Amino acid sequence: MHLNKISLLNYKNFEDASFDFDGKINCFVGKNGVGKTNVLDAIYHLAYGRSYFNPIAMQNIRHNQDFFVVEGEFEKDDRSELIVCSLKKGQKKILKRNAKTYEKFSDHIGFIPLVIISPTDRDLILEGSEVRRSFIDSVISQLDSPYLHKLIQYQKVLTQRNALLKYFAANRNFDQETLVIYDEQLDVLAQPIFEKRRDFLEQFLPIFNEYHQTISNSSENVQIVYQSHLSQHGMLALLGDHVQRDRALQYTSVGIHKDDLSFEIDGHPIKKFGSQGQQKSFLIALKLAQFEFVKKQSGQKPILLFDDIFDKLDETRVSKIVEMVDNDAFGQLFISDTHPERTEAIVKQTHQSYKIFNL
Template sequence: MRLRYLELSNFKNHASREFQTEKKFVAFTGLNGSGKTNILDAIFYLCFTKSYFNNIEIYNVKHEKSYFRLASIWTSNNEEVKIVAQYNAEKKQKKILFDDLPYKKFSDHIGKIPVVMIAPDDQLMMLQFSEERRKYIDITISQMDRLYFENLNRYNRILKQRNALLKSFVERGTIDESLLNSYDAEIIESGTYIHEKRKEVSTQINNHLCSLYKTISGDAEKAELSYVSQISDNTYKDILEQSLHADKYSGRTTKGIHKDDLEFLLNGTALRKFGSQGQQKSFLLSLKIAQLELLFENNKVAPIIIIDDIFAKLDEERVRNLLSILRSDKISQIFISDTSQSRIENVFQHSDEIEIFELTAQ
């Protein structure tokens, strides 16, 4: 699908904006604070039913407003579809509508418009924050497998409840064992499913990674991804039983798939310890393009790709190499942002393949 029309109402710093485009490449330029990132996040939201940057809906509502609304029109095979996302802060009510029909489950929408996002802070995924690495694989699999998205939400909900129960043990010295066993049963079921899918998909990503890294970087190092999990050598039931004593006295669940990680390697050496900035940039791009290729293979639908602040971590040569890859028919549409309109025009050599929207702060 391709985005043809986008309207934002009270979304983050935008009171009212609308855009129409027919192009494969679409750029938003303007000074910092003009809202470029928020427009890109609105597009991501319409594809994935939530913000790329936070999971708390009230943060997406413009200050002193009670709601936000995103309206869009997409085309595929000469047919139009309308997708709307809206949130009422007073009622704490969120809706996603497809051709005016609301979804009963948001997971039914995820994957219809596969999306890959590249943001400046993604660089942190290379060096620290295992949460960002889990986010990468979770976004990938959720767009390929609705059951995964549902199990992930269920796991996070039960984990929060289990942690609250464990915290009460620290405070009171007693615990409801039947309730704990109930939580454990749900965690084992959902956690095992999540673990198996992460293991499977990390292998698939790794199969794409090596050749992509060589293409993007021009280097000969062997790029690899390794899935690291406490569940790999034990059953989930055994893990929970072994860690129960530590869980009770720490007031939290100390082991499980919420501790999973991805290790990035070049020639068998950890990238975060020894990789140069150039190697880290090339590895990150390779991961994102691998994500894109995997989504296309699985969904048989060309994804869109969103690149926020395209020159923040990439020099012009890497941007040109990246754009040559993105011109593939496997990609439906590309959205980018930068502070400089002239820099975008120079990279695209003033071609009419791109439409540029210059923003000013509202």
């Protein structure tokens, strides 16, 4: 799997731009604000149908313009694949594969395996549980479309249950029988989602630990702990036990939508006890493990986006990453960096073909 060419029209700061890529390493260098990360985000857009950095779709349209178009020519299994993502103000976003429009974006997820490593990944450590759930769901969904469809359905039923709780509060009444209808639907969906997350982490953690030991020279002991209400009780029982609380709060307070991952270093939360360098190593290992897991499960080397990865990493850790690139563990790479000389020196160490784009 690799991307041969991308074209951007009115995408973020680009009016009209095209890039022809090397099959191995591609580097975007230049000062902050010139659009290096935007090119990486455009590539991400073609894989996921959305931006990695800005969830508000309209804000990805260039200022004073009415639309954007991102077009990518991929090669997968010796076949050419043309992916186009476009958005016009006042209309729905459109995603096409070989001129055929997807009815549901979820049907496209996983077709282009891709992993991004970015400074904004720090949100996985610093922000709330929703960000970490989104990470685990994103990895599983790339490989398991029924899982993604269950997640979407769970969210729909959850929204309906929450709306019913608000209706009860507004009208000062309560109908247990109606609520139980939603409880039973959530129960059917929650258990397989919980089991899939649990089973995924059992396979994922050894890969994560191996990458972390490589990057950190085995100097730190890290762990990821899965926290879920369903590890102790079934969904139906949980909802029944918390019904009075849910009525008071007017939303569903328990369930797999509250699951979390605890990131730890030496038995303590890395958010509080990890240095900036340790946190960054943890996150890079996390994303490289995602890459390895997807590669093993799909039989494809995902496209790997390194956004400003070499900032704040010491030379030892950078050299470890370069070593992995040189061993041909990765497929096609895209790198952004503010220092052209540093970038070229690093990619030359890999003995792989490369292109550098000065923006």
